[in-house]
Amino acid sequence: MSDDPIKENSSGFPNPALDGQDLGLDLNELVVKHPASTFYMRVEGEEYAQAGIYSGDIVVLDRSLEARAGNTVLVTTDGQMKIVELPKNADDFAQLESTDIWGVITHVVSPKR
Amino acid sequence: MYALVDCNNFFVSCERLFRPELRDVPVAVLSNNDGCVVARSNEVKALGVPMGTPHFKAKDVLERHKAVLFSANFRLYGDMSSRVVQVLTAIAPQIEVYSVDESFLDLSELRIDDYEQWAKDVAAVVEKRTGIPVSVGVAPTKTLAKLAAEQAKKDANLKGGHAIIPPNDVAANSTEVEQMWLKDDLCSFPVEDIWGIGRRLAPMLRDFGVTTAWEFIQLPDAWIRKKMSIKGLQTAQEIRGLDCYGFAVPRDIAKMVSASRSFGSSLSQLHELEAAVSSLAFRAGYRLRRQSLNARTISIYLSGGKKATFSSKKASITFDYPLNDSAAIVSASIELLKDAYASGRDYKKAGVILQDITGSSEQQMPLLKPLDERTLTKIARKNTSIDSINDRWGSGTISYAISKTSDKWVSKRENVSPAYTTRWAEIPTIS
Numbered sequence: 001m002s003d004d005p006i007k008e009n010s011s012g013f014p015n016p017a018l019d020g021q022d023l024g025l026d027l028n029e030l031v032v033k034h035p036a037s038t039f040y041m042r043v044e045g046e047e048y049a050q051a052g053i054y055s056g057d058i059v060v061l062d063r064s065l066e067a068r069a070g071n072t073v074l075v076t077t078d079g080q081m082k083i084v085e086l087p088k089n090a091d092d093f094a095q096l097e098s099t100d101i102w103g104v105i106t107h108v109v110s111p112k113r
Numbered sequence: 114m115y116a117l118v119d120c121n122n123f124f125v126s127c128e129r130l131f132r133p134e135l136r137d138v139p140v141a142v143l144s145n146n147d148g149c150v151v152a153r154s155n156e157v158k159a160l161g162v163p164m165g166t167p168h169f170k171a172k173d174v175l176e177r178h179k180a181v182l183f184s185a186n187f188r189l190y191g192d193m194s195s196r197v198v199q200v201l202t203a204i205a206p207q208i209e210v211y212s213v214d215e216s217f218l219d220l221s222e223l224r225i226d227d228y229e230q231w232a233k234d235v236a237a238v239v240e241k242r243t244g245i246p247v248s249v250g251v252a253p254t255k256t257l258a259k260l261a262a263e264q265a266k267k268d269a270n271l272k273g274g275h276a277i278i279p280p281n282d283v284a285a286n287s288t289e290v291e292q293m294w295l296k297d298d299l300c301s302f303p304v305e306d307i308w309g310i311g312r313r314l315a316p317m318l319r320d321f322g323v324t325t326a327w328e329f330i331q332l333p334d335a336w337i338r339k340k341m342s343i344k345g346l347q348t349a350q351e352i353r354g355l356d357c358y359g360f361a362v363p364r365d366i367a368k369m370v371s372a373s374r375s376f377g378s379s380l381s382q383l384h385e386l387e388a389a390v391s392s393l394a395f396r397a398g399y400r401l402r403r404q405s406l407n408a409r410t411i412s413i414y415l416s417g418g419k420k421a422t423f424s425s426k427k428a429s430i431t432f433d434y435p436l437n438d439s440a441a442i443v444s445a446s447i448e449l450l451k452d453a454y455a456s457g458r459d460y461k462k463a464g465v466i467l468q469d470i471t472g473s474s475e476q477q478m479p480l481l482k483p484l485d486e487r488t489l490t491k492i493a494r495k496n497t498s499i500d501s502i503n504d505r506w507g508s509g510t511i512s513y514a515i516s517k518t519s520d521k522w523v524s525k526r527e528n529v530s531p532a533y534t535t536r537w538a539e540i541p542t543i544s
Binding site for chain 1: 133134135136196197199200241242243244533534537540541542543544
């Protein structure tokens with residue numbers, strides 16, 4: 001047992017459960033697909049409640065994604081940042097003038113407590 | 114083949130990304146105690162404000178044109194810089210980060226058909242993903258790549274990227290006739306903007322009637338060598354297409370880790386300097402630990418600045434063994450301060466330098482066991498706790514009491530923007 005490569009705990013008994021153990025779940029793996037282009041912003045006010053985004057929520061933005069019909073995006077209009085839900089209809093989407101899209105919102109972190 | 118990727122007005126671009134209303138407004142960034150202009154938007158450049166101007170000199174012009182000023186926000190710029198580097202690393206794995214806003218890429222292992230288009234595509238991708246506009250130059254040498262990037266920066270028609278590529282049958286560093294492939298790019302490129310020449314040597318060249326890069330490479334090698342030394346000749350050869358510099362091997366461990374600061378107000382009291390020096394020592398120690406390094410020599414220096422009536426004073430000691438423990442470094446710095454300090458002087462700057470650096474994993478002293486394993490582990494754990502708390506809640510959350518006895522040394526940073534990308538409390542708000 002003394003040359004057993006498995007790490008021993010203080011009682012000297014090797015724990016076979018340590019073999020192949022997962023490291024635990026990390027929210028980053030779920031939410032951040034492209035770290036270099038991922039940004040976070042906090043929402044204030046109820047302007048976007050209809051989109052299901054409430055005051056105090058944090059939106060996760062990914063600049064690397066191409067916006068698609070139905071996506072919720074951050075745009076800059078007249079120097080202001082606003083959240084916009086793009087039309088779900090593919091035709092309506094295609095007709096949109098190219099707006100200044102800052103990034104696509106991929107997730108919303110909404111604290112409940 | 115090399116690419117040089119250069120961020121446009123980098124600090125300003127970082128600020129503007131989160132303040133879209135500032136995109137067409139003159140913006141400048143001040144550094145070093147709000148002393149000098151270290152970044153200018155194109156509008157500010159057009160006002161004739163040179164890089165590095167002291168703020169008081171540019172104040173009137175900037176106010177008159179309603180320029181928006183920021184104090185340098187290195188947390189933000191450092192994070193944005195590493196994002197740009199990440200994006201570039203995915204494009205070309207061989208990367209040499211030259212400075213916070215410039216990187217060289219080695220393209221030798223990539224299959225690229227159209228370098229000009231590739232340069233433009235890279236510029237577009239970097240801007241899309243990071244929000245930072247960049248200029249990309251591609252050429253057979255680093256100096257030419259930098260030149261190409263500079264052209265892309267100045268000419269909007271180039272759409273962010275430009276390549277200077279020799280026709281296949283032209284040998285590098287060839288005769289004048291064969292250099293014609295360079296003529297268009299070089300004949301209107303001012304000598305001041307050549308990497309390796311700059312403001313220092315350009316006047317000398319201009320005196321000889323050499324004002325452009327094209328004229329420069331027509332000069333005989335012997336003349337260049339004599340007037341500008343071997344470095345000048347290498348620059349000329351690089352522009353002619355001969356790769357003199359090669360691609361940097363990833364640097365081994367740093368030779369020196371330091372922290373220095375110019376003070377917000379000049380300091381003359383010992384306790385004020387103790388606060389400053391101990392903070393810098395802690396910072397330097399943190400940087401050492403961050404890179405998993407140890408140091409054996411610590412030096413501090415005190416300076417009275419450019420107008421000082423006394424010369425800078427430096428003091429050093431060598432530890433018995435390589436270490437990176439903050440307590441040891443901070444107390445050593447305070448001891449050294451006693452040597453370097455003299456009363457009645459106005460100190461404007463201090464620095465802590467750690468040298469004789471080795472990696473943490475190296476066992477430098479097999480014969481001399483400095484401390485027993487248990488104590489070393491305890492010390493390491495303490496440092497790790499301190500570092501992780503400061504990482505999470507912001508540097509300065511935990512510090513040595515002596516650093517807090519005075520804050521006179523802390524620089525004015527009146528207009529620093531939030532750490533938009535590195536602190537949860539400071540992320541941008543949408544309303």
